[in-house]
Amino acid sequence: MVSERLTRAAVAERALCLADAEGLEAVTIRRLAQVLGVTPMALYWHFKNKDELLLGIADHALSAVKATRDPSDPWQAQLRAMVEALVRVIREHPCLTALLQVVDKHQAASFARATNDALALLGQAGFGLRESFWVASYLLQGAVGLVASEPDRCPASLTGPEAAEWRRQRRLTMEKLSPDEFPMVVAFARTLEDAPDLERYYDLGIDLLLAGVEGVAKRNG
Amino acid sequence: MVSERLTRAAVAERALCLADAEGLEAVTIRRLAQVLGVTPMALYWHFKNKDELLLGIADHALSAVKATRDPSDPWQAQLRAMVEALVRVIREHPCLTALLQVVDKHQAASFARATNDALALLGQAGFGLRESFWVASYLLQGAVGLVASEPDRCPASLTGPEAAEWRRQRRLTMEKLSPDEFPMVVAFARTLEDAPDLERYYDLGIDLLLAGVEGVAKRNG
DNA sequence: ACCTGAACACCGTTCAAGT
DNA sequence: ACCTGAACACCGTTCAAGT
Numbered sequence: 303m304v305s306e307r308l309t310r311a312a313v314a315e316r317a318l319c320l321a322d323a324e325g326l327e328a329v330t331i332r333r334l335a336q337v338l339g340v341t342p343m344a345l346y347w348h349f350k351n352k353d354e355l356l357l358g359i360a361d362h363a364l365s366a367v368k369a370t371r372d373p374s375d376p377w378q379a380q381l382r383a384m385v386e387a388l389v390r391v392i393r394e395h396p397c398l399t400a401l402l403q404v405v406d407k408h409q410a411a412s413f414a415r416a417t418n419d420a421l422a423l424l425g426q427a428g429f430g431l432r433e434s435f436w437v438a439s440y441l442l443q444g445a446v447g448l449v450a451s452e453p454d455r456c457p458a459s460l461t462g463p464e465a466a467e468w469r470r471q472r473r474l475t476m477e478k479l480s481p482d483e484f485p486m487v488v489a490f491a492r493t494l495e496d497a498p499d500l501e502r503y504y505d506l507g508i509d510l511l512l513a514g515v516e517g518v519a520k521r522n523g
Numbered sequence: 524m525v526s527e528r529l530t531r532a533a534v535a536e537r538a539l540c541l542a543d544a545e546g547l548e549a550v551t552i553r554r555l556a557q558v559l560g561v562t563p564m565a566l567y568w569h570f571k572n573k574d575e576l577l578l579g580i581a582d583h584a585l586s587a588v589k590a591t592r593d594p595s596d597p598w599q600a601q602l603r604a605m606v607e608a609l610v611r612v613i614r615e616h617p618c619l620t621a622l623l624q625v626v627d628k629h630q631a632a633s634f635a636r637a638t639n640d641a642l643a644l645l646g647q648a649g650f651g652l653r654e655s656f657w658v659a660s661y662l663l664q665g666a667v668g669l670v671a672s673e674p675d676r677c678p679a680s681l682t683g684p685e686a687a688e689w690r691r692q693r694r695l696t697m698e699k700l701s702p703d704e705f706p707m708v709v710a711f712a713r714t715l716e717d718a719p720d721l722e723r724y725y726d727l728g729i730d731l732l733l734a735g736v737e738g739v740a741k742r743n744g
Numbered sequence: 745a746c747c748t749g750a751a752c753a754c755c756g757t758t759c760a761a762g763t
Numbered sequence: 764a765c766c767t768g769a770a771c772a773c774c775g776t777t778c779a780a781g782t
Contacts, residue, residue: 308765331756342756344766352756403624403671409696414705421707431711436724439672440665440731447664450624453657475630484635486642490652503657506739510661513738514731521730529746552775563775565747573775 308340310348313355314362321359321397325458326404329359353405360401361410367391369419377426382512384420385441389504392449396458399450402442427519437518441511448507453498469494529561531569534576535583542580542618546679547625550580574626581622582631588612590640598647603733605641606662610725613670617679620671623663648740658739662732669728674719690715 306312316338321329331352335342349355369387371380392398407413417438424434449455456468476491527533537559542550552573556563570576590608592601613619628634638659645655670676677689697712 330754332754341767343758343768346757347765400624403621406693408693414697414700414708418705418707421711425707431707431714432719433727434707435711436674436727437731440668440728443668443672444661444665447661447668451660451664472627472629476635479635484639486639486646486652486655487635490642490656493652498653506654506657507661509739509742510658510735512735513742514733514735517734517738518727518730521734551773553773562748564749564777567776568746 308338308344308348310358311362313338313345313348314358317355317359318363318395318397321401321458322395323458326356326397326400328459329356331355356401357405357409360398360405360407361412363391363395363398363401364410364412364416366394367412367416377423378512378516381420381423381427381441381515382508384416384423385445385508385511388416388442388445389448389508392445393452393504396449396455399446402446424515427515428522429519437515440514444507444511448504448511452500453503529559529565529569531579532583534559534566534569535579538576538580539584539616539618542622542679543616544679547577547618547621549680550577552576577622578626578630581619581626581628582633584612584616584619584622585631585633585637587615588633588637598644599733599737602641602644602648602662602736603729605637605644606666606729606732609637609663609666610669610729613666614673614725617670617676620667623667645736648736649743650740658736661735665728665732669725669732673721674724675715 313334317329317334320334320337331345332342334355335345338344345355349358367387369380369384371383373380375383408417417435420438420441421431421434424437425431429437454469456465460468473491473494476487476494479488479491481488534555538550538555541555541558552566553563555576556566559565566576570579588608590601590605592604594601596604629638638656641659641662642652642655645658646652650658675690677686681689694712694715697708697715700709700712702709
């Protein structure tokens with residue numbers, strides 16, 4: 303690998319690619335150093351330890367969250383635009399699902415930015431500060447959960463044919479369950495033959511998240 | 524440690540305790556073997572590898588999910604009872620938040636049981652099979668997310684005083700953000716002085732989850 | 745059937761040293 | 764300021780061997 307001068311940003315960018323391609327567990331100090339054409343210990347100059355490196359990757363990835371929303375729109379529409387922007391970025395960088403569970407997100411500037419916008423909007427919706435923060439967490443976790451539970455998602459480390467086999471095995475284990483004990487699951491397994499409509503999945507998911515906020519907001523206001 | 528004869532269940536139980544007390548990362552084959560008073564390789568007789576061990580722990584913990592619900596109640600009430608039962612168990616075993624992200628849940632019998640019940644109920648609510656499964660995923664991820672984002676939650680590895688210091692540091696980093704750029708976050712940080720009302724947090728969270736399902740169901744029906 | 749001992753290829757991290 | 768080399772205490776896992 304080419305070994306130019308390292309930068310925090312360059313290291314984070316490479317690590318992000320590696321994590322999206324092969325899963326977060328592929329991002330080891332030693333492996334990443336090898337990809338960067340450098341000694342493992344070189345990374346410790348730019349990041350205090352592995353936790354800080356992971357935080358740097360998350361911060362780097364989350365900085366791409368940009369909601370195009372019209373401040374004159376009602377808060378519901380603006381909130382939806384924010385959630386859609388968030389889901390879009392997490393779909394582009396699936397390693398964020400693992401990353402956001404592992405790192406202390408509140409230390410990332412890009413996360414503070416998004417939280418701040420959400421808090422402002424939820425204030426308009428009639429929530430107090432504490433409630434707003436809880437609702438914002440619900441939305442973030444929901445967005446992460448949607449991508450993590452995306453139909454047919456398999457470990458990032460698998461190649462194309464391996465992934466197909468993985469899905470087949472998954473369907474088979476569900477189909478082989480006792481039809482007396484688990485009739486609904488067995489019936490559902492049969493629907494897995496056809497590829498799922500991902501856009502419908504995400505539309506429903508985002509609807510669920512926002513309908514939750516709107517339902518609770520109405521009750522409050 | 525006492526070294527009686529090992530069982531799959533006994534190993535899973537011990538591992539669950541260790542994971543809840545010190546975090547899932549404390550559950551290594553070697554560490555667990557030491558706690559059980561046995562050689563690391565002994566565990567490989569009962570579990571094919573570490574993934575299967577983690578699945579066993581999750582299955583063991585999830586088997587405690589028992590919703591007391593009245594079949595004559597409307598589906599909304601029954602669904603709420605199920606979500607409440609799920610949240611209760613995850614709160615009792617916080618390592619489930621990490622565990623359920625890592626393992627292939629659909630291979631766990633106790634998970635199939637809960638999924639089957641949820642699918643039946645969501646059918647009553649007017650959802651098709653595929654949609655029901657997506658909604659069930661939303662609820663599961665939501666329950667996990669609620670516990671994972673519980674206010675003031677800190678790494679399980681920290682002891683009492685360490686946890687307090689961790690929370691103090693966390694509040695300080697948020698308070699020190701630029702009040703011009705992040706006014707809402709800085710204002711929120713000040714509310715962190717008082718201990719949060721966890722029951723209000725979980726009530727709101729569960730309301731959000733169910734309001735989402737009810738809102739989308741109404742639109743469909 | 746159930747468990748051990750030794751070995752292998754990995755980790756993250758520290759510390760002294762080089763330029 | 765930026766990076767290297769050697770070393771330490773950890774991992775999961777295999778394989779042959781013991782009872």
